[in-house]
Amino acid sequence: MTRLALLLMLCLLYSCGTKAQEVLSQKRDTAYFAGKRKHVTIPFKLVHNLIIIPVKINNSTELNFILDSGVKNTLITRLYYSDSLNLNHTNKLYLNGLGTGYDIEAIHSTGNTMSLPGIRGDNHEVYVLLEDIFNLSTRMGMPMHGIIGYDIFKNFVVKINYSSKRLTLYRPDIYVKTKKRAEEYPLHLDKSKAYIFANINQHNGDSLKVKLVIDTGASHSLSLYLPSDNRISLPPKVMEAYLGRGLNGDINGKIGRLNSFKIGKYELLNLPASYPDKEAIQLAINLSNRNGNLGSEVLKRFDVLFDYPHKRLVLIPNKKFKEPFHYNLAGFEVSTPLPGTNLYIVSNVVDNSPAKQVGLQPGDQLLLINGKSCSDLQLTEVLEMLESKPGRKLKMKLRRESQEIDVNLVLQSRI
Missing domain, CATH: 2.40.70.10 (Acid Proteases)
Structure with missing residues (x-):
């Protein structure tokens, strides 16, 4: 992620x-x-x-x-x-x-x-x-x-x-032809949800077949529900995390890394997986015997064909397929209090993170990152700088109330 x-x-x-x-x-x-x-x-x-x-x-x-x-x-x-x-x-x-x-x-x-x-x-x-x-x-x-x-x-x-x-x-009656590199998978439809079966390889060497709902609206790689199968286990190194917002409130849990995720012939290595707290996903646990969901941090590495009428999913790897998976390297989140403008505010600082170590606080305004004015950057460009790779040094200028503050932050992976 x-x-x-x-x-x-x-x-x-x-x-x-x-x-x-x-x-x-x-x-x-x-x-x-x-x-x-x-x-x-x-x-x-x-x-x-x-x-x-x-x-x-x-x-x-x-x-x-x-x-x-x-x-x-x-x-x-x-x-x-x-x-x-x-x-x-x-x-x-x-x-x-x-x-x-x-x-x-x-x-x-x-x-x-x-x-x-x-x-x-x-x-x-x-x-x-x-x-x-x-x-x-x-x-x-x-x-x-x-x-x-x-x-x-x-x-x-x-x-x-x-x-x-x-x-x-x-049109739903058209059978879209695909390229030779494409791999096709059965799409299991249950009411309004589409599911696929894939395999995860955990830290202890266990390889499990899991049933996942395909979710383009989840920005993470994948989420696994511990109560759905007692063989699903937490990695040895995890961090407590805010995982997102559901319809009825915050979803908290843990994040750690899987050895690999495999769907058909395609295998992705060392990717973060989230493990939501049971209380937050109680309604989802028993639905269609699902084990979790597959999010867009994985999907974006393919050209994806959703073919509900013919009950198939088609994946073709793109140029992002081999990129490493990073998760919150800077240790803070960015919000835009005036949507549509290039005004960026630190909205949350994670404990024991690089951002916390250099003293970032919620409400700080981002002014400069490595000499580039944030007022000239789109949100996606700001995020790309904050998520580039572990070890990258960022020289940042912030505004805190009426003061301008310089900080040096080194991106770091904590899982």
């Missing part, structure tokens, strides 16, 4: 109250090409390993949504004063899912239209959270509005090219 400690746990579970269960059982929407097309290609942005695409709901302007294969229902997480959706047929309900906390009040709306470039969806269901619990905008560095997933994956063959940052949607 190279994207700091921002594991955005967006594999949301809508295990709702009685009223919510009733509306969730209603007929789903459909999505289709707006013209006589066989495919459409949509550029996307990639931040924290998460795919951001433009979506319109009813008469809205283009809104920024995360494309999340782990989420069932379209979720609006934040609306700004200038956003207008004119949602239809609304009622209030409560949602609960991953995390330890309280149920979230939301508005459920049916009969809406949804559109992407070249795509239209009718009778679209939307859930609007009445509290911005994810704070996606400050974490992603731009105004963020929501999450969309199954509504796209169930209606199209979906190809994600992480290298070129292009999303291609094909």
Whole structure:
């Protein structure tokens, strides 16, 4: 995982109250090409390993949504004063899912239209959270509005090219041909979730077959649920970590390294795995006998074809396949209090980390990194500098209240 400690746990579970269960059982929407097309290609942005695409709901302007294969229902997480959706047929309900906390009040709306470039969806269901619990905008560095997933994956063959940052949607009746280097795997569909089987090799030499939900909305490499199989064990060297945010609160746990992760003929070595606390994933443990989830820190190393209609997953390694896995080398997180601007603030400092050792504090503003003005850098560029490789030295200038402070920070792996 190279994207700091921002594991955005967006594999949301809508295990709702009685009223919510009733509306969730209603007929789903459909999505289709707006013209006589066989495919459409949509550029996307990639931040924290998460795919951001433009979506319109009813008469809205283009809104920024995360494309999340782990989420069932379209979720609006934040609306700004200038956003207008004119949602239809609304009622209030409560949602609960991953995390330890309280149920979230939301508005459920049916009969809406949804559109992407070249795509239209009718009778679209939307859930609007009445509290911005994810704070996606400050974490992603731009105004963020929501999450969309199954509504796209169930209606199209979906190809994600992480290298070129292009999303291609094909008609569901088309069998997309693949290159010789591609390897195809059975895709196991259970309700709205897609699963694959893979093998992990642990520190003690044990090799286990695990069932993982494929989750483009999780920015980490993979997550393993200890209670799902007593053979899954913690590595000898782990660190306590904040793993992300679920629908009902924070998800904490531990992070350590696996010897390897293998899917088919492709093997990835020495990658970080997260082990969430049991309390935070209680609702997920017994679902489809899953052992965890596979996130985008692994997926981004391939061109990925999600073919729900033909129940297959296709992977082709890209130029990032052999890159080493790093995890939070600097020891702090970055937020943007004014999304869309190049203003970067230290939002969290990890204990016993390089950032803690040199005295960084939450609220410090990043001014310069190795002579480069942060006001000239996009968030992805700042993150790349903070996550480059262990041993790299960073000369940083910070603003703390009215003072400017110089610090020298050396990136370090702690797992």
